[in-house]
Amino acid sequence: xxxxxxxxxxxxxxxxxxxxxxxxxxxxxxxxxxxxxxxxxxxxxxxxxxxxxxxxxxxxxxxxxxxxxxxxxxxxxxxxxxxxxxxxxxxxxxxxxxxxxxxxxxxxxxxxxxxxxxxxxxxxxxxxxxxxxxxxxxxxxxxxxxxxxxxxxxxxxxxxxxxxxxxxxxxxxxxxxxxxxxxxxxxxxxxxxxxxxxxxxxxxxxxxxxxxxxxxxxxxxxxxxxxxxxxxxxxxxxxxxxxxxxxxxxxxxxx
Numbered sequence: 723x724x725x726x727x728x729x730x731x732x733x734x735x736x737x738x739x740x741x742x743x744x745x746x747x748x749x750x751x752x753x754x755x756x757x758x759x760x761x762x763x764x765x766x767x768x769x770x771x772x773x774x775x776x777x778x779x780x781x782x783x784x785x786x787x788x789x790x791x792x793x794x795x796x797x798x799x800x801x802x803x804x805x806x807x808x809x810x811x812x813x814x815x816x817x818x819x820x821x822x823x824x825x826x827x828x829x830x831x832x833x834x835x836x837x838x839x840x841x842x843x844x845x846x847x848x849x850x851x852x853x854x855x856x857x858x859x860x861x862x863x864x865x866x867x868x869x870x871x872x873x874x875x876x877x878x879x880x881x882x883x884x885x886x887x888x889x890x891x892x893x894x895x896x897x898x899x900x901x902x903x904x905x906x907x908x909x910x911x912x913x914x915x916x917x918x919x920x921x922x923x924x925x926x927x928x929x930x931x932x933x934x935x936x937x938x939x940x941x942x943x944x945x946x947x948x949x950x951x952x953x954x955x956x957x958x959x960x961x962x963x964x965x966x967x968x969x970x971x972x973x974x975x976x977x
């Protein structure tokens with residue numbers, strides 16, 4: 723009995739240490755309510771994963787570092803001002819990262835989660851409701867190329883974000899049309915070099931946008947390098963972008 727109790731207590735402390743390491747990295751600490759929402763999200767992911775394969779990153783450090791921390795680290799500046807109200811769109815939201823993580827961390831912001839898979843958007847709607855975020859989360863089942871031409875969504879966001887969707891020059895064509903005049907696009911990339919930078923610059927010229935800056939992060943617990951590219955518009959995105967479904971990937975801009 724005592725061994726079991728000690729083991730449970732040790733596990734609890736390990737979990738707490740995992741969390742602390744992440745919050746130190748982000749220089750931000752969630753409220754009790756926010757922490758409870760993250761834990762509830764993890765439980766729901768595990769539950770849904772049994773019947774429909776959403777992600778393998780659901781346990782322990784996989785969830786807290788490779789999902790939560792990876793989603794929020796690029797927004798470490800914004801996390802210092804959580805009272806601000808912004809409109810975010812997460813393209814290719816999948817199982818809700820970074821979108822739901824942002825919705826939890828930024829309690830005054832509104833988030834649109836966009837994914838072309840109805841299997842995933844059914845999950846996103848259900849989870850948003852379960853963890854009490856459905857008043858601030860809108861879920862859209864649509865391709866980015868189609869959504870980017872929708873007058874309700876186009877030019878309507880302060881932040882357009884994509885994580886692990888495609889190469890940066892392709893993602894830029896998905897994201898830039900959603901930005902309002904002062905908005906920023908955030909592209910999450912793994913490796914990044916001067917050639918990638920030049921290709922993206924060329925692509926952005928077509929989209930009337932520029933690289934604001936790039937930022938390199940090391941994820942805790944040797945989870946790899948992340949390069950975040952922040953983009954802003956310098957003029958209205960031309961009407962021909964995004965091009966029709968499949969074209970941005972088949973004929974990427976910038977070459």
